[in-house]
Amino acid sequence: MNDEFQGSLREKVFAQLEEDIISGKYKEGQKLTENMLSEQLKVSRTPVREAIRQLELEGLVEAIPNKAIIVTGITSQDIEDIYEIRISIEGLAARRAAKNATDEILEKLRELVDLQEFYTNRKDMDHLVKLDGDFHETIFKASGSKTLRNILSTFHHNLKKARSDSFGKPARAKAVLEEHKAIFEAIEARDSIRAEHYMLIHVKNARNRVLGK
Amino acid sequence: MNDEFQGSLREKVFAQLEEDIISGKYKEGQKLTENMLSEQLKVSRTPVREAIRQLELEGLVEAIPNKAIIVTGITSQDIEDIYEIRISIEGLAARRAAKNATDEILEKLRELVDLQEFYTNRKDMDHLVKLDGDFHETIFKASGSKTLRNILSTFHHNLKKARSDSFGKPARAKAVLEEHKAIFEAIEARDSIRAEHYMLIHVKNARNRVLGK
DNA sequence: AACTGTATAATTGTATACAATTATACATAT
DNA sequence: ATATGTATAATTGTATACAATTATACAGTT
Numbered sequence: 001m002n003d004e005f006q007g008s009l010r011e012k013v014f015a016q017l018e019e020d021i022i023s024g025k026y027k028e029g030q031k032l033t034e035n036m037l038s039e040q041l042k043v044s045r046t047p048v049r050e051a052i053r054q055l056e057l058e059g060l061v062e063a064i065p066n067k068a069i070i071v072t073g074i075t076s077q078d079i080e081d082i083y084e085i086r087i088s089i090e091g092l093a094a095r096r097a098a099k100n101a102t103d104e105i106l107e108k109l110r111e112l113v114d115l116q117e118f119y120t121n122r123k124d125m126d127h128l129v130k131l132d133g134d135f136h137e138t139i140f141k142a143s144g145s146k147t148l149r150n151i152l153s154t155f156h157h158n159l160k161k162a163r164s165d166s167f168g169k170p171a172r173a174k175a176v177l178e179e180h181k182a183i184f185e186a187i188e189a190r191d192s193i194r195a196e197h198y199m200l201i202h203v204k205n206a207r208n209r210v211l212g213k
Numbered sequence: 214m215n216d217e218f219q220g221s222l223r224e225k226v227f228a229q230l231e232e233d234i235i236s237g238k239y240k241e242g243q244k245l246t247e248n249m250l251s252e253q254l255k256v257s258r259t260p261v262r263e264a265i266r267q268l269e270l271e272g273l274v275e276a277i278p279n280k281a282i283i284v285t286g287i288t289s290q291d292i293e294d295i296y297e298i299r300i301s302i303e304g305l306a307a308r309r310a311a312k313n314a315t316d317e318i319l320e321k322l323r324e325l326v327d328l329q330e331f332y333t334n335r336k337d338m339d340h341l342v343k344l345d346g347d348f349h350e351t352i353f354k355a356s357g358s359k360t361l362r363n364i365l366s367t368f369h370h371n372l373k374k375a376r377s378d379s380f381g382k383p384a385r386a387k388a389v390l391e392e393h394k395a396i397f398e399a400i401e402a403r404d405s406i407r408a409e410h411y412m413l414i415h416v417k418n419a420r421n422r423v424l425g426k
Numbered sequence: 427a428a429c430t431g432t433a434t435a436a437t438t439g440t441a442t443a444c445a446a447t448t449a450t451a452c453a454t455a456t
Numbered sequence: 457a458t459a460t461g462t463a464t465a466a467t468t469g470t471a472t473a474c475a476a477t478t479a480t481a482c483a484g485t486t
């Protein structure tokens with residue numbers, strides 16, 4: 001359990017279980033019990049149950065009534081599916097962001113890209129994975145669509161491990177930086193067509209990097 | 214509470230609250246309390262809390278820690294967004310379904326379309342709304358993608374009221390029937406391109422019917 | 427009248443006790 | 457040996473008690 005985390009136990013449990021499933025600590029098909037989780041995490045069953053209900057809706061576990069909690073996990077097929085869906089809708093999010101972004105959002109994006117450049121030069125992969133998530137999350141928020149944001153944020157969570165693995169080579173980190181820059185500049189110029197275009201290219205490249213194609 | 218429903222109290226509470234929010238009984242911005250809900254639904258706070266956690270993830274309520282539960286609801290902007298996203302990805306689901314559908318699935322779809330024809334002639338709108346949902350849900354399942362199914366099923370739930378309202382005129386019911394037939398025939402013929410094409414047309418028409426364009 | 431501090435109430439957060447359901451082990455019969 | 461019935465254990469489902477947090481009302485001060 002992460003002790004410096006501020007928030008409810010339920011949030012902590014949710015974050016921890018999500019992490020453990022996506023990272024592969026809990027494998028597909030594995031059976032979990034509420035008692036086991038509440039003992040491990042040193043909390044009562046109540047927050048565990050609430051977290052399980054959310055993971056269930058997110059599709060990471062399957063709770064069979066009165067029987068068990070089975071880990072579903074993220075299969076490689078799921079990863080391919082997610083990229084195919086992202087290719088279909090993340091351009092839309094970028095287009096909307098270019099229309100709706102406030103100056104505050106633009107400032108935030110600029111800062112993220114600058115930091116990304118800094119850490120790319122330092123080859124600090126952990127920070128880069130986090131910044132990559134923040135960059136996209138900021139665009140989702142700027143799109144002004146609750147629905148787009150919900151879906152795409154969940155995708156980014158679920159892809160965290162896959163993205164992390166693919167950040168291995170510095171050459172890739174540089175490519176990601178250039179792609180983000182192109183997207184940012186299009187949004188900054190309020191050019192929604194170009195923003196959509198470069199986002200599409202970026203997601204396609206990300207898919208190829210992750211799937212090794 | 215629906216007494217003939219088989220399942221846990223949590224599922225009943227979730228279904229009821231989802232229905233009440235989507236139907237507009239609980240309006241955007243309205244404040245709910247766990248005590249009020251548990252009294253009204255004659256259950257303890259435990260299943261209410263679990264249902265709230267799920268509604269939160271679905272974006273129908275916003276739970277502010279230690280303060281309140283605020284109804285977010287489905288705005289008309291959300292409906293437009295959902296149709297735009299459906300236009301981007303539901304064709305993909307149809308394409309996949311055409312590739313993967315088993316004989317059992319095809320039989321199910323045929324039955325649904327036949328029933329739809331029956332109720333269209335009878336102008337029985339309640340049954341038609343339900344059949345419309347079942348038809349699409351069957352295709353989502355047939356797509357073989359957990360992710361596509363999760364997203365599109367949630368959309369269909371959230372659009373239930375909007376779809377129900379738009380089924381008003383019998384002429385529209387007939388149009389929906391013809392569109393479903395075209396999709397089914399393409400899937401039956403394993404023609405994924407055609408399935409995607411007719412699904413795209415269908416969703417676009419559905420959007421225009423719902424948004425009155 | 428406006429502001430502030432404080433006691434009280436209301437609400438959510440968590441833990442625990444108990445009920446209902448399902449799994450398991452084992453004895454018994456065939 | 458296999459199958460079946462039954463007692464027991466394990467697990468989830470629900471209710472309730474209590475803790476922590478926030479809102480509200482009101483007295484007192486300026």
